[in-house]
Amino acid sequence: MSRIAYFGPQGTFTEQAARRLAPGEELIPAETIPAALAAVRSGAADAACVPIENSVEGAVTATLDSLSEAEPVVAVAEVLLPVHFSVLTRPGITEIRTVASHPHALAQVRHWVEANLPGARPVATSSTAAAAVAVDAGEFDAAVTAPVAVEHYPLEVRATEVADVRDAKTRFILVRTPGELPEPTGADRTSIVAAATNRTGALAELLTELAVRGINLTKLDARPTRNNFGEYRFFIDFEGHVAEPRIGDALAALRRRCRNVRFLGSHPRADNGTTEIEPGAANEDFTDAIGWVESVRKGAQA
Numbered sequence: 001m002s003r004i005a006y007f008g009p010q011g012t013f014t015e016q017a018a019r020r021l022a023p024g025e026e027l028i029p030a031e032t033i034p035a036a037l038a039a040v041r042s043g044a045a046d047a048a049c050v051p052i053e054n055s056v057e058g059a060v061t062a063t064l065d066s067l068s069e070a071e072p073v074v075a076v077a078e079v080l081l082p083v084h085f086s087v088l089t090r091p092g093i094t095e096i097r098t099v100a101s102h103p104h105a106l107a108q109v110r111h112w113v114e115a116n117l118p119g120a121r122p123v124a125t126s127s128t129a130a131a132a133v134a135v136d137a138g139e140f141d142a143a144v145t146a147p148v149a150v151e152h153y154p155l156e157v158r159a160t161e162v163a164d165v166r167d168a169k170t171r172f173i174l175v176r177t178p179g180e181l182p183e184p185t186g187a188d189r190t191s192i193v194a195a196a197t198n199r200t201g202a203l204a205e206l207l208t209e210l211a212v213r214g215i216n217l218t219k220l221d222a223r224p225t226r227n228n229f230g231e232y233r234f235f236i237d238f239e240g241h242v243a244e245p246r247i248g249d250a251l252a253a254l255r256r257r258c259r260n261v262r263f264l265g266s267h268p269r270a271d272n273g274t275t276e277i278e279p280g281a282a283n284e285d286f287t288d289a290i291g292w293v294e295s296v297r298k299g300a301q302a
């Protein structure tokens, strides 16, 4: 059985994602996202499940930052989960003065809290389930959690299906140390983090390398390198798999152009997206073109 570290404690959305991505495996809760990834890097876990992107709040920056630091790890699978929340309180409590949760959850229930718990002060906790633990311990009055959290903590359900934006989704990834890659499926996602050189047009040039090869971006985030003010790393997701000639060609170009590129994985997409390929940008076009250059070099044709 594999050991899967996940961003816990028990009852987080990430635990649900880990159950979907690694059914039947041993799940090990980690208190923070960096701790879940550190467990993979140290070998304490075979894989880690962490949230990466939310349809309302955008990137999970703790995940991006930890992916770009320390030893390389790669995403090998992903799952999209619908996100709506339950509001849990200690049994019998009447006045709610504090509402605790993960910042992504608080941001997604802001209007509901204003309308239904007027005057309640939002308090950030490390995860939604950590908020339930804190409410149980008497530190705060209400927790905004995953629906499943009530099965783990002795709290009362005050409201369910809470969400300011309907149909919100979060994408979670399963991460391993670099090794064999998942097979290409024709509907894959590749992720990289690149440090562009610090000069005019560097980001535009980097994106142009993808655009001219007809590669569709699915996400772009900038995070500060933390070393020099104004210096950023770009986290870029795009359609396709590194095993494909057109994607390999683009990655080789980025490697030439950037100060640093880290490959963060190629794996099947969970959003049912299809990969649109521009005319002239199909894999056969790339292999054909390379073959033609080879024959020109050999003097076989002009």
Ligand SMILES: O=C(O)C(=O)Cc1ccccc1
Pocket: 007, 011, 012, 013, 014, 015, 051, 054, 083, 102, 104, 105, 126, 127, 128, 129, 146, 170
């Ligand atoms: O705190 C959790 O339960 C998580 O798994 C992170 C999270 C928080 C809010 C929405 C989706 C995921």
